[in-house]
Amino acid sequence: xxxxxDDSFERSLQDRGYLxxxxxxxxxxxxxxxxxxxxxVVLNLSDVPDGLNDSKKIAARRRDQLAGALYACxxxxxxxxxxxxIDRLNILRASHLAMERAVAGLNLPPDALLIDGKLIPAxxxxxxxxxxxxxxxxxxxxxxxxxxxxxxxxxxxxLAQQHPGYGWxxxxxxxxxxxxxxxxxxxxxxxxxRSFKPVHNILYQDKIISG
Numbered sequence: 033x034x035x036x037x038d039d040s041f042e043r044s045l046q047d048r049g050y051l052x053x054x055x056x057x058x059x060x061x062x063x064x065x066x067x068x069x070x071x072x073v074v075l076n077l078s079d080v081p082d083g084l085n086d087s088k089k090i091a092a093r094r095r096d097q098l099a100g101a102l103y104a105c106x107x108x109x110x111x112x113x114x115x116x117x118i119d120r121l122n123i124l125r126a127s128h129l130a131m132e133r134a135v136a137g138l139n140l141p142p143d144a145l146l147i148d149g150k151l152i153p154a155x156x157x158x159x160x161x162x163x164x165x166x167x168x169x170x171x172x173x174x175x176x177x178x179x180x181x182x183x184x185x186x187x188x189x190x191l192a193q194q195h196p197g198y199g200w201x202x203x204x205x206x207x208x209x210x211x212x213x214x215x216x217x218x219x220x221x222x223x224x225x226r227s228f229k230p231v232h233n234i235l236y237q238d239k240i241i242s243g
Contacts, residue, residue: 036085037174039077041146041163046077050144050159054107055172056135057148058127059087059180063205064215064231065198065224066191067112068123069184070130071176072138072145074107081105084174086167087181099182102175109137110183119227128153134176148173195221 042053058070081101083094090098102108111133113126121129132155135145144159145152148166166173185204192200198214198221205211205223207230215224215234224231 037167037169037171039075039080039171041161041170042075042077042172045144045146045161052140052142053144053146053172054135054138054142055146055148055166055170055174055176056131057167057173057176057180058130059177060184060205061123061127062207063225064207064211064228065115065200065205065221066184066188067114068118068127068130069110069112069180069187070127070134071111071180071183072109072131072134072142073102073172073175073179074138074142075172075175076105077171079105080171081175084171084178086165086174087177089168090178092185095178095182098175098178102179106175107138107140108179109134110179111137112184115223115225118225122227123225124151128155132156146170146172148177191223195223 045053052074054072054074056072058068060068081098087095111130113130118126131153147160147162150162150164152160152162163169167177188200188204197218199210203211212230220231220234226232
């Protein structure tokens, strides 16, 4: 039986003197198009919105509500790595770059970080703890996952208006059947990740579109 994330990791760090703890997470490693987006969130543990969880487990409307609540009660920073950076660096390094930028964007440096995943980005020099499936275990990481996903989904909706036909407003750039079919039929946009195999393969079919 799954349980909701709690503040035990944050409390443990605070007990050791790390009072400002930021949860850090990213979304968008799997899509064929669009940036990878990360968020860093410093919660006030006495004022945490109800219902924080892994963003994938929350309905879109509820995610939007929670993101608004987090901006109102927490310190939030969102950052991205571009498609060009993803193709140049690789998706893991670009994800870490987005995380580093999100942490750097906080008003004050946190005392410690809780980071979703197995690895701590090399560019983060603050005390940090990596938590596998952290967005389902730590309220701060869950908060970051929600904020990052809401922000990235909005970006993909905007890009969908510029490049209709790929279904980004619903698939957020992930490799759904309809998205891959659109790649075959419509070609590759400037927002597609050329280093990803399905996109790379289509480039050899000379179907690049301008814009």
